[in-house]
Amino acid sequence: MDPVIEVExxxxxxxxxxxxxxxxxxxxxxxxxxxxxxxxxxxxGAGKTTTIRCLLGLVRPTVGRCRLLGQEPAGLHRxxxxxxxxxxxxxxxxxxxxxxxxxxLGRISGIGRARVARALEEVGLAERADDQVKTYSLGMKxxxxxxxALLKDPEVLILDEPAxxxxxxxxxxxxxxxxxxxxxxxxxxxxxxxxxxxxxTADRVAILARGRSVAVGPVHEVLSAGRATGLLVRLDDVPAxxxxxxxAGIEARLDDGVIKVRVPPAEAARVTRTLADRGLYLTELxxxxxxxETVFLELTGDASREGTR
Amino acid sequence: MSxxxxxxxxxxxSRRLVKALVALxxxxxxxxxxxxxxxxxxxxxxxPDVLMGTSLVLVSVAWILGASSxxxxxxxxxxxxxxxxxxxxxxxxxxKIAASLASVFVVSIVIQALLGAALAAAAAGAGSTAGAxxxxxxxxxxxxxxxxxxxxxxxxxxxxxxxxxxNSAVALGVGFGYLVIVENLVRGLRPQxxxxxxxxxxxxxxxxxPIDFPLxxxxxxxxxxxxxxxxxxxxxxxxxxxxxxxxN
Numbered sequence: 001m002d003p004v005i006e007v008e009x010x011x012x013x014x015x016x017x018x019x020x021x022x023x024x025x026x027x028x029x030x031x032x033x034x035x036x037x038x039x040x041x042x043x044x045g046a047g048k049t050t051t052i053r054c055l056l057g058l059v060r061p062t063v064g065r066c067r068l069l070g071q072e073p074a075g076l077h078r079x080x081x082x083x084x085x086x087x088x089x090x091x092x093x094x095x096x097x098x099x100x101x102x103x104x105l106g107r108i109s110g111i112g113r114a115r116v117a118r119a120l121e122e123v124g125l126a127e128r129a130d131d132q133v134k135t136y137s138l139g140m141k142x143x144x145x146x147x148x149a150l151l152k153d154p155e156v157l158i159l160d161e162p163a164x165x166x167x168x169x170x171x172x173x174x175x176x177x178x179x180x181x182x183x184x185x186x187x188x189x190x191x192x193x194x195x196x197x198x199x200x201t202a203d204r205v206a207i208l209a210r211g212r213s214v215a216v217g218p219v220h221e222v223l224s225a226g227r228a229t230g231l232l233v234r235l236d237d238v239p240a241x242x243x244x245x246x247x248a249g250i251e252a253r254l255d256d257g258v259i260k261v262r263v264p265p266a267e268a269a270r271v272t273r274t275l276a277d278r279g280l281y282l283t284e285l286x287x288x289x290x291x292x293e294t295v296f297l298e299l300t301g302d303a304s305r306e307g308t309r
Numbered sequence: 310m311s312x313x314x315x316x317x318x319x320x321x322x323s324r325r326l327v328k329a330l331v332a333l334x335x336x337x338x339x340x341x342x343x344x345x346x347x348x349x350x351x352x353x354x355x356x357p358d359v360l361m362g363t364s365l366v367l368v369s370v371a372w373i374l375g376a377s378s379x380x381x382x383x384x385x386x387x388x389x390x391x392x393x394x395x396x397x398x399x400x401x402x403x404x405k406i407a408a409s410l411a412s413v414f415v416v417s418i419v420i421q422a423l424l425g426a427a428l429a430a431a432a433a434g435a436g437s438t439a440g441a442x443x444x445x446x447x448x449x450x451x452x453x454x455x456x457x458x459x460x461x462x463x464x465x466x467x468x469x470x471x472x473x474x475x476n477s478a479v480a481l482g483v484g485f486g487y488l489v490i491v492e493n494l495v496r497g498l499r500p501q502x503x504x505x506x507x508x509x510x511x512x513x514x515x516x517x518x519p520i521d522f523p524l525x526x527x528x529x530x531x532x533x534x535x536x537x538x539x540x541x542x543x544x545x546x547x548x549x550x551x552x553x554x555x556x557n
Binding site for chain 2: 053056057058059060073076077080083085087089090091092093094095096100104105107108109110148
């Protein structure tokens with residue numbers, strides 16, 4: 001199956017005053033397969049939006065190539081009808097109603113009023129659809145942007161920080177929407193800072209730092225690449241457990257009522273046997289996996305340190 | 310392309326500034342008609358002079374409309390949204406120029422027709438329609454057409470400058486600065502450059518009397534073609550910039 005998004009050696013420099021240059025993306029390689037939700041993560045200034053702009057033909061790469069549905073920016077018009085997108089904050093005419101804005105966009109692709117109404121319904125904006133966009137809250141504008149992206153019934157959805165400004169209910173709705181679209185076989189490429197959301201939604205992720213990819217793959221693989229490996233142990237007599245593990249030469253410490261044991265999860269049997277031999281029985285034992293946030297901070301922190309050396 | 314064009318026409322028509330300016334012009338026409346009826350016996354044969362007199366307003370409004378039609382898109386960041394629907398920038402630019410200029414032309418013609426109708430009614434009611442024959446009608450229509458064409462060309466100037474500067478204010482500022490300050494300075498300091506001044510050529514094009522513009526040494530059509538060429542160059546430069554520059 002052909003990848004939906006291919007980025008090869010992408011570099012984008014912006015010229016500044018006095019001949020200085022800012023490198024927004026620095027040799028990025030990325031392949032996004034068809035179907036599912038792909039999380040595109042990175043701190044501010046990592047190059048996420050610039051990459052998305054390159055993919056959509058809004059900015060020209062300084063070096064490198066990017067293809068969307070097999071098309072480079074010059075041939076983007078052949079596939080743009082299959083791509084829905086939000087780039088940063090959706091920009092609509094503030095004095096037109098939400099419905100009017102969508103109708104004007106839809107007209108470009110021959111999309112009628114019924115589809116516009118359906119898209120507005122889908123994002124929960126039907127009741128305010130005829131109000132001027134300038135009266136919308138940030139979250140409502142974001143929903144309108146999502147409605148615009150959905151209008152084409154796209155195969156590929158590129159969402160740049162779609163949860164910006166949304167309230168918790170809105171975030172859950174967007175998460176559900178992305179999941180549903182991903183399950184339907186569409187490809188959702190989503191950049192986000194809300195790592196917990198991405199962890200719950202995405203099948204694969206790429207983590208960007210200083211314009212480079214520092215990790216890419218299925219979420220569980222990226223998580224397992226995190227360094228915080230160990231075991232979390234719960235038992236009734238915590239002090240005795242800590243003492244027993246210490247006497248057996250197993251490094252352990254108490255953290256928020258849970259004993260954190262510094263041994264690889266593969267050696268869990270050694271821990272349980274050591275404790276059981278002293279009559280200490282576990283109430284819980286699980287791997288101390290890093291969450292996406294931890295991995296993200298480690299990886300992007302490393303990249304920043306390397307960058308400043 | 311036709312869908313894009315239809316969308317751009319609709320967008321232009323829906324803009325509040327367009328509605329407000331057209332409404333103001335209509336209000337001015339009604340007021341003019343009422344004032345004429347109440348204060349004088351209007352002689353309809355003078356209509357061409359009235360149309361020439363109001364051309365400055367129409368051309369100024371056209372400049373504003375041309376500039377704001379693209380400047381508002383840049384200001385609101387809507388260009389990004391449009392390009393995610395139609396990435397061929399040449400087409401987007403062409404559709405925007407066509408919608409903007411064609412709309413300005415139609416608005417100019419309609420406004421002048423309404424003004425003519427209001428004054429004709431005033432003349433028929435409390436003035437004179439003597440001399441309003443076929444030749445008068447042809448002359449009036451000629452003036453109205455030239456005013457509409459000049460408005461369209463100046464809308465193109467506004468559009469080109471606003472697109473290049475990515476802001477309506479750039480077009481208005483540059484336009485005012487150039488036409489009022491630079492051209493007056495040139496007129497005073499370098500009279501031999503007068504044939505290339507936009508205001509002089511616009512004056513000749515509207516008045517249609519080369520003898521009143523001896524320094525230009527060109528015909529009315531020549532003045533119109535020169536202005537159109539300047540507008541075309543501005544629009545070409547703006548289109549070139551639009552095709553090559555990043556949209557952030």
